[in-house]
Amino acid sequence: VALNCAALSENILESELFGHIKGAFTDASADRIGKFEYANGGTLFLDEVGDMPMATQIKLLRVLESREITRVGSNEPIQVNVRILSATNRDLEDSIEAGTFRRDLYHRLKVVSILLPALAERSQDIPLLIEHFMKQAAARHNKKARSMSTAARRRLLAYDWPGNVRQLKNVVESMVVVDLDEVLDLDDLPPELIDEEPSTPAAAFAQGDGLASLVGQPISEVERLFITETLQATGGNREEAAKMLGIGERTLYRKIKEYGL
Known part of the structure; x- marks a missing residue:
């Protein structure tokens, strides 16, 4: 109850x-x-x-x-x-x-307490939640199964989600409802995400501006971005991320601590 x-x-x-x-x-x-x-x-x-x-x-x-x-x-x-x-x-x-x-x-x-971090602090969960909410919304609105473009996924990953999981769920459902071609893309995003300005070069890259957004940026910022993107792609699996980046696990762990990831 x-x-x-x-x-x-x-x-x-x-x-x-x-x-x-x-x-x-x-x-x-x-x-x-x-x-x-x-x-x-x-x-x-x-x-x-x-x-x-x-x-x-x-x-x-x-x-x-x-x-x-x-x-x-x-x-x-x-x-x-x-x-x-x-x-x-x-x-x-x-x-x-x-x-x-x-x-x-x-x-x-307070007998047993569980702290659930904000969605912005566990971005590795966002891809899984996107898939779940897409299937859920498609079933609810009697639409065919949807896929999401890489650019749209990056935009969702770059957003800070002040409304947490509920906001993400509503955004994905809104995209499913307005979509016409069975691929959720940037044009299906609600206004607050379409108008979102990248706050950092990393966010600009994630939102689809590509390598041009990194020109002139410090090497440390570029390195931090690629480590972050790789960790997200592997769902936080450090062993797999280290292999993809071509570095040792110890080196990756040191970089994670250095950049506060």
């Missing part, structure tokens, strides 16, 4: 979590169970938990400690056995310092 904590007001969020009884508020025309009761014996996923109002955080902490919920408008406790998974794009330690997230709830939730 999943619930987005950022999409609801405080009162509605509490009703969604804990349920309510008839007459608890103006629109409560009947009893309604909440997500905790729906998820009883299973798992409740709280998305964007960092946006949960402070008052609701207090009630959630009480539920996690007592394993009992009380529907809005009721005084009768109901026992629940629910495993909690939560996610947020906020730095909760910063939120604690800012006074918008409770420290005790943070430590109560």
